[in-house]
Amino acid sequence: MRKFVIRRLIHLIPLxxxxxLISFFVMHLAPGDPTQLFTDPxxxxxxxARIRANWGLDKPIIMQYLFWLKNAVRGxxxxxxxxxxxxxxxxxxxxxxxxxLMISSMLLTLLITIPLGVLSAIxxxxxxxxxxxxxxxxxMSIPSFWLALMxxxxxxxxxxxxxxxxxxxxxxxxxxxxxxxxxxxWHMVLPLLTMTLVSLAGLTRYQRAxxxxxxxxxxxxxxxxxxxxERVVLFKHALRNALIPIITILGLSLPDLFGGAFIIExxxxxxxxxxxGVMAIFSRNYPLIMGIVVLSAVLIVLxxxxxxxxxxxxxxxxRYAKK
Amino acid sequence: xxxFKRNKLAMIGxxxxxxxxIFAIFAPLLAPYDPSRIVDSDTLPPSIWHPFGTDDLGxxxxxxxxxGARISLTVGLVAVTIAITIGTFFGLFAGYFGGLLDSAVMRxxxxxxxxxxxxxxxxxxxxxxxNIYNVMIVIGLTSWMGVARLVRGEVLxxxxxxxxxxxxxxxxxxxxxxxxxILPNSSAPIIVAATLGMAGAILTESALSFLGLGVQPPTPSxxxxxxDAQAYLIDAPWMAIIPGLLIxxxxxxxxxxxxxxxxxxxxxxxxx
Amino acid sequence: MLKINDLSVIYRKEExxxxxxxxxxxxxxxxxxxxxxxxxxxxxxxxxxxILKLISYPGQIESGEILWNEKDVLRMSDDDLRKLRGxxxxxxxxxxxxxxxxxxxxxxxxxxxxxxxxxxxxxELLKSVHMPDPEAVAKKYPHELSxxxxxxxxxxxxxxxxxxxxxxxxxxxxxxxTIQAEILKLLKELQSKFKMSIILITHxxxxxxxxxxxxVIMKDGLIVxxxxxxxxxxxxxxxxxxxLIEAIPKPRWK
Numbered sequence: 123m124r125k126f127v128i129r130r131l132i133h134l135i136p137l138x139x140x141x142x143l144i145s146f147f148v149m150h151l152a153p154g155d156p157t158q159l160f161t162d163p164x165x166x167x168x169x170x171a172r173i174r175a176n177w178g179l180d181k182p183i184i185m186q187y188l189f190w191l192k193n194a195v196r197g198x199x200x201x202x203x204x205x206x207x208x209x210x211x212x213x214x215x216x217x218x219x220x221x222x223l224m225i226s227s228m229l230l231t232l233l234i235t236i237p238l239g240v241l242s243a244i245x246x247x248x249x250x251x252x253x254x255x256x257x258x259x260x261x262m263s264i265p266s267f268w269l270a271l272m273x274x275x276x277x278x279x280x281x282x283x284x285x286x287x288x289x290x291x292x293x294x295x296x297x298x299x300x301x302x303x304x305x306x307x308w309h310m311v312l313p314l315l316t317m318t319l320v321s322l323a324g325l326t327r328y329q330r331a332x333x334x335x336x337x338x339x340x341x342x343x344x345x346x347x348x349x350x351x352e353r354v355v356l357f358k359h360a361l362r363n364a365l366i367p368i369i370t371i372l373g374l375s376l377p378d379l380f381g382g383a384f385i386i387e388x389x390x391x392x393x394x395x396x397x398x399g400v401m402a403i404f405s406r407n408y409p410l411i412m413g414i415v416v417l418s419a420v421l422i423v424l425x426x427x428x429x430x431x432x433x434x435x436x437x438x439x440x441r442y443a444k445k
Numbered sequence: 446x447x448x449f450k451r452n453k454l455a456m457i458g459x460x461x462x463x464x465x466x467i468f469a470i471f472a473p474l475l476a477p478y479d480p481s482r483i484v485d486s487d488t489l490p491p492s493i494w495h496p497f498g499t500d501d502l503g504x505x506x507x508x509x510x511x512x513g514a515r516i517s518l519t520v521g522l523v524a525v526t527i528a529i530t531i532g533t534f535f536g537l538f539a540g541y542f543g544g545l546l547d548s549a550v551m552r553x554x555x556x557x558x559x560x561x562x563x564x565x566x567x568x569x570x571x572x573x574x575x576n577i578y579n580v581m582i583v584i585g586l587t588s589w590m591g592v593a594r595l596v597r598g599e600v601l602x603x604x605x606x607x608x609x610x611x612x613x614x615x616x617x618x619x620x621x622x623x624x625x626x627i628l629p630n631s632s633a634p635i636i637v638a639a640t641l642g643m644a645g646a647i648l649t650e651s652a653l654s655f656l657g658l659g660v661q662p663p664t665p666s667x668x669x670x671x672x673d674a675q676a677y678l679i680d681a682p683w684m685a686i687i688p689g690l691l692i693x694x695x696x697x698x699x700x701x702x703x704x705x706x707x708x709x710x711x712x713x714x715x716x717x
Numbered sequence: 718m719l720k721i722n723d724l725s726v727i728y729r730k731e732e733x734x735x736x737x738x739x740x741x742x743x744x745x746x747x748x749x750x751x752x753x754x755x756x757x758x759x760x761x762x763x764x765x766x767x768i769l770k771l772i773s774y775p776g777q778i779e780s781g782e783i784l785w786n787e788k789d790v791l792r793m794s795d796d797d798l799r800k801l802r803g804x805x806x807x808x809x810x811x812x813x814x815x816x817x818x819x820x821x822x823x824x825x826x827x828x829x830x831x832x833x834x835x836x837x838x839x840x841e842l843l844k845s846v847h848m849p850d851p852e853a854v855a856k857k858y859p860h861e862l863s864x865x866x867x868x869x870x871x872x873x874x875x876x877x878x879x880x881x882x883x884x885x886x887x888x889x890x891x892x893x894x895t896i897q898a899e900i901l902k903l904l905k906e907l908q909s910k911f912k913m914s915i916i917l918i919t920h921x922x923x924x925x926x927x928x929x930x931x932x933v934i935m936k937d938g939l940i941v942x943x944x945x946x947x948x949x950x951x952x953x954x955x956x957x958x959x960x961l962i963e964a965i966p967k968p969r970w971k
Contacts, residue, residue, distance in 0.1 A: 260693070
C-alpha cells in the first residue's frame with residue numbers, strides 16, 4: 123500500500139513539470155507582456171524597461187521558465203506583480219475560502235446524491251425515478267453562471283433572504299466566533315447551492331447506474347434465495363457495493379469542481395483562489411498564474427490519489443489483491 | 446434505429462435540436478429585426494412586438510437570440526469535431542501500437558486532465574484576441590482527452606477480437622486494420638461522445654463569452670448576452686432569463702439525444 | 718413433496734413477450750433426485766427459479782401452482798416465503814464467483830443463513846462440505862478462493878437451514894472437469910447424510926447418469942420426455958432425447 127502511494131506521488135513530479143511547462147508557454151503566446159497593461163501615459167519608457175528587467179521579462183522564454191522552475195522546486199514561486207507579495211503568501215491567503223466552499227459542496231453533494239441515486243435505482247421506472255432522472259439531466263445542462271444569476275435574482279434580489287456577494291459582512295464590528303460563523307454561513311448559501319446543484323446532477327445519475335448494475339448481479343439473487351428480507355438485500359448487500367464507485371467518481375470530478383469554483387467565486391465575489399485566478403489571468407500576472415496552476419494540479423492529483431486509496435480501503439478485492 | 450425512436454426523451458430532444466438547427470440556419474429570414482441595430486426603447490419587457498423584450502441598448506432580444514443560436518450550434522459542432530478528431534487519433538494509435546507510444550500519450554492525457562480546463566482556456570484566450578474562431582479551436586484543443594481514453598479502451602478490446610486476427614493473418618497492414626476494422630467497430634461510443642461533447646462545448650463557449658473572452662459583442666452569443674444582462678438583473682430580468690434558458694434547453698436536448706443514442710447503440714444482452 | 722402444476726412463465730422483452738416456460742408439470746418425492754435437462758433457452762433454469770419465486774422483472778410467473786407439502790409457494794405470504802427460502806428449500810447457483818457478495822467474507826455470508834434458519838455453526842457447515850482449513854476460509858473473501866472452494870462454500874450456506882430440498886442450478890458448469898466430479902460426489906454424500914431431495918438442472922445429460930433417479934427433458938419451455946433415468950438411457954421415446962444422448966462423447970478406448 124505504501125509503495126503504491128509513493129509511486130503515485132513520484133508520478134506527480136513529471137506531471138507538474140508538464141503542467142507548468144504548458145502553462146508557461148501558453149502564457150507567453152501573446153506578443154508583449156504585462157507591462158503593456160500599464161495605461162498611465164506618464165510612465166516613462168525607461169521606467170517600463172526597468173520594471174521589465176526587474177521582473178526578468180527581458181530574458182528569453184526558456185531562461186525565464188528554468189529560472190521559475192529552479193525557484194519553484196525550492197517552494198519559492200516568486201513575487202506577484204503589482205501586489206508585491208510572495209505568490210505563496212497570496213495564494214495561501216485565499217485558499218481557505220475556496221477549500222471551505224469546495225469541501226462543503228462535496229459533503230453536501232455526497233449526502234444528497236447517494237440516497238437519491240440508490241433510491242432511484244431501487245424504484246426504477248416509478249414517478250420518483252423519472253422525476254429524479256429529468257432533474258439530473260436539467261442539472262447537467264444548466265450553465266453554472268446562469269444558475270448563479272437566477273439564484274441571486276430569486277433569493278437575493280426578490281426575496282432578500284441571502285446576500286448576493288462577498289464572504290462576510292465588513293460592517294460587523296468585532297464579531298465573536300459564533301457571529302462570524304453564522305455570517306460566513308449566511309454568505310455561503312448561494313454559492314454553495316450553485317456549486318452543489320451542478321455536481322449533484324451528474325453524480326446522482328452515475329450512482330443510479332452503479333446501483334442498477336449491482337442489483338442485476340447474481341449475488342443479489344443468492345441473498346434473496348437465502349430468505350433475507352428485501353430491505354436487508356437492498357440496504358446491506360447492494361448498498362455496500364454501490365458505495366465503491368462513488369469514491370472514484372468524486373475524485374474524478376475534482377477538476378470540474380475547481381473549474382466551477384473559478385466562475386462561481388467570480389460571480390459571487392467570494393474571495394477564494396478561483397476569483398484570484400481569474401483576476402490574475404486578466405491582469406497577466408504570470409507568477410501568480412503559475413502558482414495557481416501548480417497548486418490546482420497538485421490538489422487535483424492529490425484528490426485522485428485519495429480517491430484511489432479510499433477505493434482500496436473500501437473494496438476488499440483491491441485491498442487483499444495488493445498483498 | 447427503432448430503439449432510438451421508441452425512446453420518448455430522445456425523440457423530444459431530436460425535435461428540439463432539429464428546430465434549433467432550422468432556426469439557426471434561417472435566422473436572417475426569421476428574425477424580425479437586425480440584431481445589432483437599436484430598434485426601440487431600451488429594456489422593454491416581452492410583448493407582441495418583442496417576444497423576448499429589448500435589451501439595455503434597445504435591440505430586439507428575440508432576433509439576437511436567433512443569431513445567438515447560430516453561434517452556439519456552430520461553435521459546438523466545430524469544437525466537438527476538432528476534439529473528436531484529435532482524441533480519436535490519439536486513442537487509436539495509443540491503443541493499437543501500445544508500448545512506449547501508449548505510455549507517452551496517456552501521460553500527456555494525464556497532464557492535460559490535471560488542468561482545470563476553464564483555467565487553461567481562459568489563459569489562452571486572454572493571450573490571444575478572442576473571437577469565434579479561436580474559441581472553437583481552443584475548446585476543441587482542450588476537450589479531446591475523454592474521447593482519447595474512450596477510444597483507446599475500445600481499441601484494446603477490439604484488438605483481441607478474432608476478425609482482427611483474421612485480417613492480420615491475410616497480411617493486412619496496420620493502417621488498414623486500424624481504419625477499416627477497428628475504427629468502424631468503435632464508432633458507436635464515439636458518436637455518443639460527440640453528441641455529449643457538443644453539449645459540453647456549447648456550455649463552455651457560453652461561459653467564455655459570459656466572461657468576455659469568447660465571442661465578442663456586438664455579435665450576439667447567448668453567453669455574452671448574459672454578460673450584458675448582469676447589470677440589469679433587477680431592471681430587465683428577461684435579459685438574463687432567456688439566453689440561459691435557451692442554453693439549458695439546447696444542452697438538455699443534446700443530452701437526451703446522446704442518451705438515446707447510447708441506449709440504442711449498446712449491444713443487446715444475451716438471453717439465457 | 719414438491720409438485721409443480723401447469724407452470725407458465727413469460728419474459729417481457731422490448732420487441733415481444735417470450736414464453737420461457739409453457740404449462741410445465743413435474744414432481745419430486747422425498748429423498749429422490751430429479752434431473753431437469755435441456756439446452757440454453759429451454760426454460761430449465763426458469764422452472765428452478767420459480768420454485769422459490771425468484772423470478773424478477775422482466776420475467777413474470779403467469780400461471781400455475783407450485784405445491785410444497787400441499788402449500789402453494791406462489792400464493793404464500795411474504796413471511797412464509799422467506800422462511801421457506803434457505804430453510805426447507807435451498808438453492809445453489811451456477812457461477813459461485815458472481816453468486817457470492819464480493820465485499821463480505823465467506824463466514825459473514827454463511828452466518829447470515831445460520832442466523833436466519835438456525836442450525837450448525839459456520840465452521841461445522843464448512844467441515845461438512847469438506848472445506849480444508851474451515852476457520853481460515855471463513856475469514857476470507859470470495860475472490861481469494863478457488864472455484865471449487867467457492868462452490869463448496871455456497872453449498873455450506875445452502876445447508877444452514879437443514880433443507881429438505883436442494884435445487885442445484887448447473888452447479889458444475891463453471892468449474893473444471895475434475896472439480897465437477899468432486900462436487901457431484903459431495904452432493905450425493907450430503908443427500909444421504911441429510912436425507913434431502915435434490916433437483917439438478919443441467920445441459921449435460923451425461924451428468925444425470927448415475928446421479929439422478931428421474932429425468933425430465935425440456936425444450937423451448939415444454940417437457941419433451943420424462944421418466945426414470947435408467948429407462949431414458951436405455952430406450953428413448955422422443956427423437957430429441959435420442960439426439961441428446963447421442964451427443965454425449967463416448968470414450969473410445971476400452
